[in-house]
Amino acid sequence: MSAENATKRDIRALDLRALQAFFSEHNQQAFRADQVYQWLWQKGAHHFDEMTNLSKTTRALLDAHFVINHIAVDRQQRSSDQTIKNAIRLHDGLTVESVLIPTDTRSTACVSSQVGCSLDCTFCATSQLKRMRNLNPDEIYDQVMALDRQSQLYFGRPLSNIVFMGMGEPLMNYKNVIAAVERITEGLGLSPKRITISTSGVPKMIQKLADENPRFQLAVSLHSAREKVRNQIMPFSTSFDLETLQKSLQYWYQQTRSKITFEYLIWKGINDTQEDIDALVAYCKRVPSKVNIIEYNPTDFGNFEAADHKVIEAYKKALERARITVTVRRSRGKDIDAACGQLANKLIPLES
Numbered sequence: 001m002s003a004e005n006a007t008k009r010d011i012r013a014l015d016l017r018a019l020q021a022f023f024s025e026h027n028q029q030a031f032r033a034d035q036v037y038q039w040l041w042q043k044g045a046h047h048f049d050e051m052t053n054l055s056k057t058t059r060a061l062l063d064a065h066f067v068i069n070h071i072a073v074d075r076q077q078r079s080s081d082q083t084i085k086n087a088i089r090l091h092d093g094l095t096v097e098s099v100l101i102p103t104d105t106r107s108t109a110c111v112s113s114q115v116g117c118s119l120d121c122t123f124c125a126t127s128q129l130k131r132m133r134n135l136n137p138d139e140i141y142d143q144v145m146a147l148d149r150q151s152q153l154y155f156g157r158p159l160s161n162i163v164f165m166g167m168g169e170p171l172m173n174y175k176n177v178i179a180a181v182e183r184i185t186e187g188l189g190l191s192p193k194r195i196t197i198s199t200s201g202v203p204k205m206i207q208k209l210a211d212e213n214p215r216f217q218l219a220v221s222l223h224s225a226r227e228k229v230r231n232q233i234m235p236f237s238t239s240f241d242l243e244t245l246q247k248s249l250q251y252w253y254q255q256t257r258s259k260i261t262f263e264y265l266i267w268k269g270i271n272d273t274q275e276d277i278d279a280l281v282a283y284c285k286r287v288p289s290k291v292n293i294i295e296y297n298p299t300d301f302g303n304f305e306a307a308d309h310k311v312i313e314a315y316k317k318a319l320e321r322a323r324i325t326v327t328v329r330r331s332r333g334k335d336i337d338a339a340c341g342q343l344a345n346k347l348i349p350l351e352s
Contacts, residue, residue, distance in 0.1 A: 008065065008066055008067040009065070009066055009067070010066065010067055010068065010069045010136075010138065011036070011040065011062065011066035011067070011068060012040055012041075012068065012069075012136075012137070012138040013136070013138075016033060016034070016037050019033035019036055019037060020033040022065075026061060028058065028061070032054065032058060035051070035053055035054060036051065036054070036062070039051045040068070041141070041183050041186050041187045042186065042187050044142075044145045044187065045068070046068055046070040047068065048062045048063050048066075048068070069090075069091035069138070069139075070091070070138075070142055071088050071089065071090060071091075071139060071142040071143065071146065072088070072089045073086045073087070073088060073089075073146055074086075074087045074088065074089040074095065075087035082102050082154075082155075083099060083100065083101050083102070084099065084100040084102075084147075084150055084154070085097060085098075085099050086098045086099070086100075086143075086146065086147070086150075088112075088142075088143060088146070090115070090135075090139060094115045094132055094133070095115070096112040096114075096115055096135065096139075096143075096166070096167050096168075097112060097166060097167060098110060098111050098112060098143040098146070098147060098166055099147075099166065100147045100150050100151055102151070102154075102155050105160075106160040106161060107147075107151035107155055107157055107158070107159050107160055107161075108159070108160065108161040108162070108163060109143070109144050109147040109148070109151075109159050109161070109162045109163070110163050110165050110166050111140055111143040111144055111147070111162065111163070111164060111166050112135065112140075112143065112166035112167035112168050113134070113135055113140060113164055113166070113167070113168040113169070113170040113173045113176070113177050114131055114132075114133070114134050114135060114167055114168025114169065114172065114173055115129075115131065115132035115133050115134075115135065115167070115168070116129035116130050116131040116132050116167065116168070117129060117131055117167060117168050117169055118131050118168070118169045118172040121200060121221070121233065121234045121236075122232075122233050122234070122235070122304075123223075123233055123265065123267070123296075123304050129167075131168070134168075134172075134173040134176055135168070135173065135176060135180075136176055137176050137177075137179035137180040137183055138180075138183070140176065140177065140180035140184075141180050141183045141184055141187065143166075144159070144162060144184050144187075144188070145187065145188075147159060148188060158188070159188065159190065160194060161194045161195070161196070162184065162190065162194065162195045162196070163195075163196045163198060163219075164177065164195075164196065164197045164198055165196075165198040165219075169199065169200055169202070170197050170198065170199060171197070171199045171202045171205035171206070171209070172202065172205075174205055174208070174209075177197065178212065181195055181197075181214075181216060191215075192214070192215035192216040193215055193216065193217065195216040195217065196216065196217040196218070196219050196261070197209075197216060197217070197218055197219070198219040198220070198221065198263065199218070199219070199220055199221070200220070200221045200234060200236070200237075201220050201221065201222070201237065201240055201245045202240060203240050203244045203245050203247070203248035204248070206218070206245075206248040206249065206251075206252055207248050207251050207252070209252070210248075210251055210252040210254075210255040210256060211255065213255065213256070214256065217258060217261065218252060218256075218258065218260050218261070219260070219261040219262075219263055219292070220245075220249065220260055220261070220262055220263065221234075221263045222262040222263065222264055222280075222283075223263070223264055223265050223271065224270075224271045224276065224279070224280075225242065225276075225279035225280045225282065225283035226271070226275070226276060226279045227241060227242055229270065229271055229276070230242065232270075233270065233271075242283070246283070246286055246287055249287045249289070250286070250287060253287070253288045259288045259289055259290055260287060260288070260289045260290075261289065261290050261291070261292050262280075262284065262289055262290070262291045262292065263292050263294055264280070264291055264292065264293050264294065264315075265293075265294050265296045266293065266296065266306070266307040266311060266312055266315065267296060267304050267305060267306065267307055268305045268306065268307045268308065268311075269305070270304070271307075272307040272308070272311045274314075277314060277315050277318045278318070280315070280318075280319070281318050281319060281322045281324065284319065284322070284324045285322065285324075289324070290324065290325035290326065290327070291319055291324060291325070291326040291327070292326075292327050292329055293312060293315060293316065293326060293327065293328045293329065294329050295328075295329065295330050312328060316328060
């Protein structure tokens with residue numbers, strides 16, 4: 001970024017009302033704000049010169065006062081299973097990662113919400129990184145737009161789903177994530193029901209989210225319904241016990257009537273006993289939910305080993321007997337470190 005641009009405000013930090021005020025102050029017609037807003041959030045313009053229905057004078061006015069701090073795809077890797085991982089360079093030189101996960105009929109975007117992560121899950125590569133800062137709404141939006149373009153280019157279809165399961169804890173960047181979801185649904189015309197916010201479980205923020213009357217889906221990284229085990233693998237959870245989390249999820253369901261998805265990894269010697277299975281079943285009975293069992297992907301950190309297949313089957317059968325919907329999800333993009341828990345494992349230096 002040039003020194004001149006560094007002093008300018010990013011125009012995407014302005015809402016429509018602020019844009020209208022700007023044009024009014026500069027003796028321009030108010031509808032110009034609507035045109036600019038459409039260029040920014042529906043057409044994904046990265047430069048004022050792209051706004052061809054504005055006069056050159058108006059574009060020069062915008063350029064004199066503002067900048068558009070768009071992202072850049074610095075590096076792209078493709079997996080043998082067609083998954084695509086992007087290293088995204090932000091305007092200040094920091095890097096996050098995003099992933100496009102295609103199937104025969106769908107394209108799912110997995111996006112980041114923070115540079116690094118606020119939390120300390122011991123099994124996740126991203127948690128080993130220092131949290132540098134939260135992403136702005138436009139930086140989250142740009143990830144989605146880049147993945148949508150890739151989906152159309154490589155697979156001939158737009159995005160069908162978006163999951164906030166990349167780098168960072170979305171609910172620790174609450175305001176910007178909510179604003180990004182609004183911009184994404186406006187820009188892509190995607191139903192909020194096709195968007196999932198995944199959290200490690202911050203009860204206060206889950207309750208706040210429920211009060212917003214959201215239409216998107218909520219997923220919680222649970223990984224154990226036994227307090228001692230969860231505290232061991234997710235140390236931050238000592239501040240948010242399972243009962244408090246349960247109450248916040250019950251409140252979520254009361255307000256939204258939308259079931260929670262519990263994301264669940266199973267490790268050998270950690271949560272692979274019958275006691276662990278029984279605890280999860282009991283917890284799910286108290287919270288309207290479904291379970292997504294995820295294949296564990298090794299990282300360079302910690303001594304975690306995926307549980308035996310027979311343990312996964314035991315979990316699945318126990319949940320099904322209790323009439324709890326359960327899916328066993330095979331990871332995608334493992335060969336390029338794009339799978340669950342692997343993001344930022346190789347491309348960003350660790351905190352010293």
